Amino acid sequence: MKEHKENAVISKATIDRLPLYYRYLKLSQEEGIEIISSDELGRKIGVTPEQIRKDLSAFGEFGKKGVGYYVRELTRNIGEILGLNRQWNIAIAGVGHLGWALANYANFSPQGFQLQAIFDIDPDKIGRYINEIEIFHIARIPEIIAARNIQIGIVTVPAEYAQDITTSYVEAGIKGIWNFAPIKLEVPTTVHVVSEDLSIGLSSMSYYLSRQLY
Amino acid sequence: MKEHKENAVISKATIDRLPLYYRYLKLSQEEGIEIISSDELGRKIGVTPEQIRKDLSAFGEFGKKGVGYYVRELTRNIGEILGLNRQWNIAIAGVGHLGWALANYANFSPQGFQLQAIFDIDPDKIGRYINEIEIFHIARIPEIIAARNIQIGIVTVPAEYAQDITTSYVEAGIKGIWNFAPIKLEVPTTVHVVSEDLSIGLSSMSYYLSRQLY
Numbered sequence: 001m002k003e004h005k006e007n008a009v010i011s012k013a014t015i016d017r018l019p020l021y022y023r024y025l026k027l028s029q030e031e032g033i034e035i036i037s038s039d040e041l042g043r044k045i046g047v048t049p050e051q052i053r054k055d056l057s058a059f060g061e062f063g064k065k066g067v068g069y070y071v072r073e074l075t076r077n078i079g080e081i082l083g084l085n086r087q088w089n090i091a092i093a094g095v096g097h098l099g100w101a102l103a104n105y106a107n108f109s110p111q112g113f114q115l116q117a118i119f120d121i122d123p124d125k126i127g128r129y130i131n132e133i134e135i136f137h138i139a140r141i142p143e144i145i146a147a148r149n150i151q152i153g154i155v156t157v158p159a160e161y162a163q164d165i166t167t168s169y170v171e172a173g174i175k176g177i178w179n180f181a182p183i184k185l186e187v188p189t190t191v192h193v194v195s196e197d198l199s200i201g202l203s204s205m206s207y208y209l210s211r212q213l214y
Numbered sequence: 215m216k217e218h219k220e221n222a223v224i225s226k227a228t229i230d231r232l233p234l235y236y237r238y239l240k241l242s243q244e245e246g247i248e249i250i251s252s253d254e255l256g257r258k259i260g261v262t263p264e265q266i267r268k269d270l271s272a273f274g275e276f277g278k279k280g281v282g283y284y285v286r287e288l289t290r291n292i293g294e295i296l297g298l299n300r301q302w303n304i305a306i307a308g309v310g311h312l313g314w315a316l317a318n319y320a321n322f323s324p325q326g327f328q329l330q331a332i333f334d335i336d337p338d339k340i341g342r343y344i345n346e347i348e349i350f351h352i353a354r355i356p357e358i359i360a361a362r363n364i365q366i367g368i369v370t371v372p373a374e375y376a377q378d379i380t381t382s383y384v385e386a387g388i389k390g391i392w393n394f395a396p397i398k399l400e401v402p403t404t405v406h407v408v409s410e411d412l413s414i415g416l417s418s419m420s421y422y423l424s425r426q427l428y
């Protein structure tokens with residue numbers, strides 16, 4: 001295993017592709033595949049082999065020319081680059097349908113994301129548990145976030161409450177916000193926001209189907 | 215409004231960024247903003263202004279040098295490019311937590327995506343309604359997909375059933391699959407698959423936080 005270049009400037013686009021590589025490499029590893037070429041990987045995930053080689057070269061040398069990438073080694077290395085070799089504690093604010101779905105989403109914990117608390121304002125929900133994780137009143141965000149060393153806060157409240165919840169999270173010491181509300185959140189520069197919009201996947205589908213159906 | 219270039223070869227990466235532009239332009243339009251520069255748009259969504267200009271130039275000339283883009287015009291144009299100026303009929307297969315959340319997700323229909331049917335195998339769920347949309351047994355996929363002219367099928371069943379459901383969808387005439395199962399689906403080349411993995415957003419967050427916390 002080679003050290004990755006510590007001071008390289010990595011573009012956001014590259015960082016956003018790494019989890020994609022990681023996901024497919026992990027699937028390949030589980031299928032027992034030992035070596036994969038940038039051509040094969042690229043075909044699977046819809047990225048050109050040139051782009052893959054360029055992205056990975058920013059972190060060091062992971063492949064062998066004319067052979068391919070060693071799947072296990074590359075998976076472990078990308079996992080380390082992404083910081084997936086440690087545990088992240090996460091919280092969810094807003095137990096609507098999406099919050100409920102995320103609280104039950106099984107795919108997070110194998111990647112090191114551990115749900116530690118859930119917040120809501122509905123008295124009927126507070127004190128209940130989802131998968132053994134308690135639902136607390138949002139007024140307890142400062143106390144619980146600190147006590148449980150939670151670094152990442154998920155925002156699944158309605159758009160009109162999203163900024164207030166984000167501010168509470170940030171004041172409580174949260175360093176990363178995963179936002180599902182369709183608004184732009186204001187945070188200090190020390191806090192990282194990732195916004196999800198589920199309609200983006202559908203929109204790009206719409207593009208391809210428009211061209212196919214007419 | 216200028217015609218966009220019909221025969222330009224557009225990269226997948228560009229197509230994937232268009233919904234991002236569309237989303238923020240729509241927000242800007244709702245906020246009453248009339249003109250936006252590629253610098254401002256880029257800052258908001260984390261894409262370089264050069265990239266934005268390059269992406270949009272592939273479709274035609276939407277901006278005015280030294281002024282910026284006319285928000286309303288550009289929003290409408292990108293909407294047309296993405297095929298969002300028409301109605302798409304969609305179905306969901308698998309009423310677990312995520313399927314339930316998607317069936318309740320309010321953000322689809324304003325963009326032209328209309329949920330027309332839901333499928334499951336659980337006798338307790340079949341015949342029930344989510345937001346006035348009926349849950350049918352998956353055996354009725356061929357009949358319902360055809361009768362309701364459904365073009366896009368969402369897969370929220372467990373991974374081990376995802377391929378079977380996809381095959382049913384494709385045989386019923388579905389042209390686009392929106393896949394939430396963590397597996398690679400086999401489809402004919404005439405069918406377009408968009409795969410979502412909610413842990414990708416968390417993984418890129420993990421990268422940034424790793425660098426901040428140590």
